[in-house]
Each structure stands twice: as structure tokens, then as C-alpha cells.
Amino acid sequence: MKAITYNKKSKKKFDIIELPKPKASEKQMIVKVVKSTLNSGDVVRMKMGLLDRKLPVTGSEFSGTVIYAGSEISNFKVGDDVYGYKPKSVHAEFIRVNNSDLLCRKPSNISHCEAAALPNGMLSALYFLKKAKISRGQKVLINGASGSVGTYMLQMLKYLGAEIHAVCGSQNVAMVKDLGAEVVFDYNQVNLKNLPHSYDVVLDAVGKASISDMANILMPHGRIVTVAFTFGIIWRQLLNVFYAKKLYAGIAKYTKEDFKSLNMLVENDLIKPFIQAEFDKQQMNEAFNIVSSGRKRGNIVLNLAS
Numbered sequence: 676m677k678a679i680t681y682n683k684k685s686k687k688k689f690d691i692i693e694l695p696k697p698k699a700s701e702k703q704m705i706v707k708v709v710k711s712t713l714n715s716g717d718v719v720r721m722k723m724g725l726l727d728r729k730l731p732v733t734g735s736e737f738s739g740t741v742i743y744a745g746s747e748i749s750n751f752k753v754g755d756d757v758y759g760y761k762p763k764s765v766h767a768e769f770i771r772v773n774n775s776d777l778l779c780r781k782p783s784n785i786s787h788c789e790a791a792a793l794p795n796g797m798l799s800a801l802y803f804l805k806k807a808k809i810s811r812g813q814k815v816l817i818n819g820a821s822g823s824v825g826t827y828m829l830q831m832l833k834y835l836g837a838e839i840h841a842v843c844g845s846q847n848v849a850m851v852k853d854l855g856a857e858v859v860f861d862y863n864q865v866n867l868k869n870l871p872h873s874y875d876v877v878l879d880a881v882g883k884a885s886i887s888d889m890a891n892i893l894m895p896h897g898r899i900v901t902v903a904f905t906f907g908i909i910w911r912q913l914l915n916v917f918y919a920k921k922l923y924a925g926i927a928k929y930t931k932e933d934f935k936s937l938n939m940l941v942e943n944d945l946i947k948p949f950i951q952a953e954f955d956k957q958q959m960n961e962a963f964n965i966v967s968s969g970r971k972r973g974n975i976v977l978n979l980a981s
């Protein structure tokens with residue numbers, strides 16, 4: 676089977692290599708991958724050298740069809756269309772999936788292309804929204820609403836009944852309004868710290884806003900939640916007890932329960948991925964350049980069946 680590997684030192688960066696098809700035990704499944712993505716987490720792992728050292732196959736999200744299910748697998752069967760998340764080595768024609776991995780049956784109202792673009796961004800968005808403890812009618816600002824995490828946060832906030840304001844670049848204003856933001860600020864024209872509003876929660880979905888700028892536009896007991904995870908952020912979070920305006924950050928944890936709940940929202944057309952572009956596996960460098968720019972719109976899908 677074909678798989679995609681990454682080598683930071685090579686000029687080509689990506690190679691399509693031939694590997695033996697994976698084998699699975701009675702407790703495992705084999706999924707034929709149809710679509711995957713290149714997401715910001717994949718690129719962080721590549722740049723930090725966190726891929727498998729011996730066989731650095733890239734990728735983490737997938738959508739495809741079960742072609743083998745061991746006798747101890749009761750919830751999926753051969754022929755099921757599924758989508759899911761594994762932290763590594765997903766950019767291959769076939770992958771081995773454990774019963775403990777994040778996997779859901781693909782709802783019939785979405786394509787494989789849409790399904791592949793869901794797990795990472797939507798599970799991250801939910802993880803951070805839980806930290807924000809948002810209730811109906813609260814006024815929330817999302818900074819960086821046009822990325823993968825931002826577009827899912829927007830749709831979930833709409834479902835939760837929040838009043839949503841958003842910050843994004845000029846080219847994304849229409850898309851962010853379309854996804855449910857009531858008021859959209861273009862960061863080329865307005866500085867976040869000067870926004871004429873007091874928010875219950877400010878969510879930084881891109882991790883680029885300064886904490887003091889966000890605190891400036893919060894209600895006295897408002898919350899800041901950010902996807903950024905730096906030493907300064909961790910330190911400020913540890914000092915929350917001294918501040919009325921609390922800050923929450925962390926490394927997103929994905930659970931099967933959250934995936935199942937979000938899958939129900941997907942089935943009911945309440946969450947849809949925004950897909951900027953789709954590439955074939957021979958075009959990994961183009962996909963990589965977009966994702967590593969930190970300026971992608973929604974998600975970048977890869978066609979692994981081509």
C-alpha cells in the first residue's frame with residue numbers, strides 16, 4: 676500500500692512510499708482510508724520531530740470504510756463507513772484501528788471529504804468551550820474565527836445560544852458571518868483591545884491575542900480561554916487566584932464521549948466543516964505551505980484514494 680512520509684531535512688519533505696498492508700488482531704479493525712486532512716496539529720508534530728522515528732508517516736484524521744473487523748469488535752462491521760482520529764500515521768491507504776481509538780460511523784448526510792475534516796478541529800473546539808462554561812445569552816468574542824478550531828467554535832456557540840462576535844481578516848468576514856457571528860470585526864481595521872464591548876468570554880481560537888488586550892474588553896468577572904500554550908500562559912493560569920478575570924488554556928484532550936455527542940450534532944446538520952481546498956497525495960507540499968502559514972480557512976483535505 677502507499678503511505679506518505681515526512682523528512683524535515685530533505686528538500687522534497689514528503690515521499691510516497693510502499694509499505695506492507697497492516698495486519699489486525701481480533702480486537703482491531705482495518706480501515707481503507709478515503710480522505711484525510713493536513714491539520715495544524717500534524718504540522719506542529721512534524722516540525723517538533725514527534726512523528727514515529729523509524730517510519731514517520733504523517734496524518735491524524737481520516738474517513739473511510741471498514742474492510743476487516745476482528746471477532747471481538749461488536750460495534751462496527753465490514754462495509755461500515757467510519758471517521759475518526761489517531762495521533763499518528765494516518766496518511767496511508769489502509770490503517771489499523773483499535774477499539775479504544777476515536778471512531779464513529781460516518782453520518783449519511785456528510786461525505787468522506789467532510790467527515791475527515793471534523794475530528795481534530797471540532798474536538799479541540801469543544802474542549803476549550805467546556806473550559807469557558809458558556810451559558811445561553813452570554814456575549815462571547817472569538818478571535819481567529821476563520822480557522823478550523825474557530826469555525827467549529829462558532830457553530831457550537833450558535834447551538835448553545837450565545838451572542839457571538841468574531842474577529843477575522845477581511846477576506847473571511849462574509850464566511851464568518853455566514854457561520855453565525857452576529858458582529859464581525861476585521862483585524863486590519865480594528866484593534867481587539869479597543870473593541871467597544873464588554874464580553875462575558877473571550878476565546879482566542881488562533882492563540883495570537885495578548886492576554887492584557889483580551890482582559891481589556893472583558894466584563895469584570897469574565898473569562899479568557901486560549902488555544903495558545905506557552906510558558907507565560909501557563910504561569911498566568913497558575914496565578915488565576917489573584918485575578919478576577921480568569922484565564923484558561925491547556926492541551927486539548929479528546930474523548931469518545933465528546934466525539935459521540937458531536938457526531939449527533941453533525942447528524943442533525945448543526946455542525947458542518949468549512950473546507951478551503953482538497954489536494955491529492957502528490958500535492959503534499961502545497962497543503963503543507965497553506966497549513967504552516969497559520970492562515971488556512973477552515974480545513975485542508977487530502978484525497979488518499981487517488
Ligand SMILES: NC(=O)c1ccc[n+]([C@@H]2O[C@H](COP(=O)([O-])OP(=O)(O)OC[C@H]3O[C@@H](n4cnc5c(N)ncnc54)[C@H](OP(=O)(O)O)[C@@H]3O)[C@@H](O)[C@H]2O)c1
Binds near residue numbers: 796845847970972
Ligand atoms: N492547545 C491545543 O491543544 C490546541 C488544539 C488545537 C489547535 N491548537 C492551536 O490552535 C491554533 C489554531 O488552529 P487551527 O487549526 O484552527 O488553525 P488554522 O486553521 O490555521 O487557523 C488560523 C486562522 O486564524 C486566522 N488568523 C491568523 N492570524 C490571526 C490574527 N492575528 N487574528 C485573528 N485571526 C488570525 C487565519 O486567518 P487570516 O488569514 O484571516 O489571518 C486563519 O484562518 C494553532 O496554533 C493550533 O496549533 C491548539
